[in-house]
Amino acid sequence: MSINAGDTAWLLLSAALVMLMTPGLAFFYGGMVRRKNLLSTLMMSFVMLGVGGLVWVLYGYSLAFGTDMGGLIGGLNYLGLNGVGQAASTVYATTVPHLAFMMYQGMFAIISVALITGAVVERMRFSAMLVFAVLWLTFIYAPVAHWVWGGGWLAKLGALDFAGGAVVHINAGVSALALVLLLGRRKGFPGDAQEPNNIPLVLLGAGLLWFGWFGFNAGSALSSGGLAASAFVATNTAAAAAGLTWMFLSWRNRKPAVLGTVTGAVIGLVAITPAAGYVHPLAGIPIGVVAAGISYYSLLFIKTRLKLDDSLDVFACHGMGGIWGAIATGIFATASVAGFGGVVDGNWAQLGKQALSVVAVGGFAFVGTLALGKLLDLVMGLRVSHVEEQVGLDIAQHGERAYGGSIR
Numbered sequence: 127m128s129i130n131a132g133d134t135a136w137l138l139l140s141a142a143l144v145m146l147m148t149p150g151l152a153f154f155y156g157g158m159v160r161r162k163n164l165l166s167t168l169m170m171s172f173v174m175l176g177v178g179g180l181v182w183v184l185y186g187y188s189l190a191f192g193t194d195m196g197g198l199i200g201g202l203n204y205l206g207l208n209g210v211g212q213a214a215s216t217v218y219a220t221t222v223p224h225l226a227f228m229m230y231q232g233m234f235a236i237i238s239v240a241l242i243t244g245a246v247v248e249r250m251r252f253s254a255m256l257v258f259a260v261l262w263l264t265f266i267y268a269p270v271a272h273w274v275w276g277g278g279w280l281a282k283l284g285a286l287d288f289a290g291g292a293v294v295h296i297n298a299g300v301s302a303l304a305l306v307l308l309l310g311r312r313k314g315f316p317g318d319a320q321e322p323n324n325i326p327l328v329l330l331g332a333g334l335l336w337f338g339w340f341g342f343n344a345g346s347a348l349s350s351g352g353l354a355a356s357a358f359v360a361t362n363t364a365a366a367a368a369g370l371t372w373m374f375l376s377w378r379n380r381k382p383a384v385l386g387t388v389t390g391a392v393i394g395l396v397a398i399t400p401a402a403g404y405v406h407p408l409a410g411i412p413i414g415v416v417a418a419g420i421s422y423y424s425l426l427f428i429k430t431r432l433k434l435d436d437s438l439d440v441f442a443c444h445g446m447g448g449i450w451g452a453i454a455t456g457i458f459a460t461a462s463v464a465g466f467g468g469v470v471d472g473n474w475a476q477l478g479k480q481a482l483s484v485v486a487v488g489g490f491a492f493v494g495t496l497a498l499g500k501l502l503d504l505v506m507g508l509r510v511s512h513v514e515e516q517v518g519l520d521i522a523q524h525g526e527r528a529y530g531g532s533i534r
Contacts, residue, residue, distance in 0.1 A: 140345025150334025162518025291400025299445020368394025
């Protein structure tokens with residue numbers, strides 16, 4: 127097919143929107159930590175634009191979208207962007223330049239590894255995170271992206287993931303949980319370690335994430351037609367429903383918190399991600415409502431019962447939200463939106479395929495990340511010293527302060 131100018135413009139804009147999500151994530155995470163760790167938290171997210179941006183163009187794209195190798199990984203035919211140029215791909219997104227599709231997918235890889243950082247901020251060494259990011263993108267993200275989107279075994283099975291419920295959110299959320307188990311709790315957890323330094327910054331970050339998510343989900347239509355519009359509306363609907371649900375849940379026990387409301391909206395965005403182009407836009411309401419409830423109570427259980435120190439609740443929000451979103455895709459998918467039979471059209475086998483994708487991706491991400499983390503811990507150490515943690519990672523790791531005056 128020939129290149130379509132409208133599709134190309136939409137995909138390039140969508141790639142830019144997804145890129146904006148990583149600085150947005152930095153603000154979202156940064157406002158939730160203590161002031162002595164704000165710059166460190168911002169840096170952990172922002173630096174992934176550099177790390178992921180280079181890994182992806184050098185070899186990551188080829189491992190994810192290269193010629194299928196036994197359903198498990200892509201070949202090296204696109205190594206160093208060999209054969210990826212201004213002409214359209216004959217395999218992926220055939221109405222836009224291959225370079226545009228490659229870079230759009232690269233933005234997904236970047237934010238995926240950035241998501242993980244929220245679970246380990248305030249205690250993981252910056253140098254260790256840099257090395258971990260390269261290893262994780264190579265050995266965890268690229269294979270999973272190939273399984274689902276690059277013609278691998280889950281794609282052949284028929285598992286559905288429109289914009290990254292499994293590839294991004296389950297993958298990152300479960301990987302975050304593995305690192306949490308390796309690193310242990312922060313000094314002062316729970317009490318002092320849970321005090322946010324700047325809630326307006328969190329709100330700014332959430333707003334940028336919501337804005338960028340339209341590129342994340344609607345852009346995954348890979349064209350500027352009706353499917354993009356449907357995914358766009360479903361995305362906004364789920365975020366609205368989840369944000370309000372979280373607000374009312376927290377209102378029952380305390381007061382309608384700003385932090386909880388914006389967190390709920392992000393969870394709605396997470397949950398609709400795998401389903402956005404497969405479901406009627408109004409399905410965003412039950413998907414968002416249930417996602418908020420699942421993540422809200424998962425968060426409480428993890429923090430208060432299991433006492434795991436997932437610093438910014440990455441597993442409860444992205445892992446659990448992504449799991450529900452993948453299952454919900456099997457429940458609400460309809461041929462009237464995307465042209466295939468989903469559960470509501472009588473194809474109950476789809477639900478089993480979705481469940482299998484959750485188990486496969488979650489299991490691979492957990493075991494793989496645990497292995498990578500243990501290896502890194504042995505070689506270079508994952509955690510900062512007690513003194514560095516007490517002083518704060520802004521000074522200890524970067525030699526800078528976010529704010530003037532004394533650091534708490």
